Amino acid sequence: MALLLGSSVLLCSHSCSLRPRGWRSSKDVAKILRGGTSLRISRNHELGSRSPAEVSGSRRAPAVRQVIARNVSTVSSDVDVSNHSSEDLESLISRLGISREALVVKPDRVQHGIGLIAKRDLRKGEELLNVPKKNWITIETVRNSPIGKAVEGQRPWGSQLLGSTLAFREYVQNEFERIRSEVLAPNMAIFDPSVFTFEAFSWAFGILRSRTFAPLTGEDLALVPLADFVNHGTIENDGKPSWELRRGSGLFGSQDALILKAPRDFKAGQEVVMDYGAEKGNGQLALEYGFVELPEMDAAAFLQSRSRDNFSLTLEIPEGDRFTDDKLDVAEINGFGASVSFDIAPGQGPPEDMLTYLRLMVLDGPDAFLLEALFRASVWGHISLPVSRENEEAVCTAMLDGCRAAVDGYSTTIDEDVRMLGAGIDDPRLQMAVVARLGEKRVLRELQGWFEAHLARLDQLEYYAERRLRDLGLIDDKGYMTPWVFKE
Numbered sequence: 001m002a003l004l005l006g007s008s009v010l011l012c013s014h015s016c017s018l019r020p021r022g023w024r025s026s027k028d029v030a031k032i033l034r035g036g037t038s039l040r041i042s043r044n045h046e047l048g049s050r051s052p053a054e055v056s057g058s059r060r061a062p063a064v065r066q067v068i069a070r071n072v073s074t075v076s077s078d079v080d081v082s083n084h085s086s087e088d089l090e091s092l093i094s095r096l097g098i099s100r101e102a103l104v105v106k107p108d109r110v111q112h113g114i115g116l117i118a119k120r121d122l123r124k125g126e127e128l129l130n131v132p133k134k135n136w137i138t139i140e141t142v143r144n145s146p147i148g149k150a151v152e153g154q155r156p157w158g159s160q161l162l163g164s165t166l167a168f169r170e171y172v173q174n175e176f177e178r179i180r181s182e183v184l185a186p187n188m189a190i191f192d193p194s195v196f197t198f199e200a201f202s203w204a205f206g207i208l209r210s211r212t213f214a215p216l217t218g219e220d221l222a223l224v225p226l227a228d229f230v231n232h233g234t235i236e237n238d239g240k241p242s243w244e245l246r247r248g249s250g251l252f253g254s255q256d257a258l259i260l261k262a263p264r265d266f267k268a269g270q271e272v273v274m275d276y277g278a279e280k281g282n283g284q285l286a287l288e289y290g291f292v293e294l295p296e297m298d299a300a301a302f303l304q305s306r307s308r309d310n311f312s313l314t315l316e317i318p319e320g321d322r323f324t325d326d327k328l329d330v331a332e333i334n335g336f337g338a339s340v341s342f343d344i345a346p347g348q349g350p351p352e353d354m355l356t357y358l359r360l361m362v363l364d365g366p367d368a369f370l371l372e373a374l375f376r377a378s379v380w381g382h383i384s385l386p387v388s389r390e391n392e393e394a395v396c397t398a399m400l401d402g403c404r405a406a407v408d409g410y411s412t413t414i415d416e417d418v419r420m421l422g423a424g425i426d427d428p429r430l431q432m433a434v435v436a437r438l439g440e441k442r443v444l445r446e447l448q449g450w451f452e453a454h455l456a457r458l459d460q461l462e463y464y465a466e467r468r469l470r471d472l473g474l475i476d477d478k479g480y481m482t483p484w485v486f487k488e
Contacts, residue, residue, distance in 0.1 A: 118266040208223065281309060310440070330376065
């Protein structure tokens, strides 16, 4: 039986997950992860901090290509996956109506819990699983179940990324209180209070969060048995996902199915893994799945390893700005809001949309004419390039102040974090926290360097006024006034 509506899920036995006992409090984790994963910058350079969240019921991830995925669920657990025998797993396959002989992989115990093992040699791109929709646990499944009427009208949980341990736990707590008052209390004949507890809700929420596959999120939210056994591993591939949604051909034809394909070659008896997202940083992996990737290397080498570094930066149009309403209109017309988050990865610099949004945020003085209704449809294109030296300098100043304050807010330096990891950290949660915050600080330092370099080259940039004159043919390619301008 599953309850997916209203941010909750009570799962069938196939989940085989780990549920940690005795969570570290949000306050303790916040201390470990001081500085967080989000930088909040407005015109007055307000700063906020976010941290990777504790996630219960997260999937284990094996060591692949000298990468260790440390899972917070290993600290302690009320559920021991070793209790799940091979007979239990075979029974699951039978209940799903899937032929064991036809499967090229089988669920079995692995080093870190339950995983999928290759029954024979597999080639890259080969189909591993085909799980039809009839076996999924979906919102429709819940609506058609005995508890369907009790949860009618509840909104489905989506895939939003909650940015801090405190915010995550607070969100789950608030959702549970809402569900308890709106669903559980009025239907106590269906929902036993001794079973439907906050601990169970938190575990189920973590299960749901860590076991969904895009595009099976939001209104299409679904849990897919067998497919959720596949563990994470770093895979060198073309960046394409290892799963796809295959649509059915009609009422009397095949039905929708989730297809898992081999992301690379695997030998018989080898665990089959896939990358949960090459673009996801360690902070996001920690939040969504409860682990981080930790390369097994010395401190000096680890300092150069940055594949999972990430920083989530939040920009806001301040309410006190005299042009707030106009700026909000421009932002909304172009698909943004009063607050926008950007994921910053190493070696890429700030995204173009982020620079454009920054220019909009600090737009003021003589440049504010671009906010007039006359320019409303075209202003985003104008500010996608430098507007004026004053505007571009304000952008750099805001970002540099914010980056410096965020870096100074951490309780340790980059070198101290590297030394801690090099010496070894026994507490898996602390280790995860140090890996995540180290990645954040390295991205922040790089971002700070980018804006310092950008500030130094402001005199070399072309601004709106020059571009406009060039469009009108009033200056040439070298920046000189064209000769015809001086003719009477």
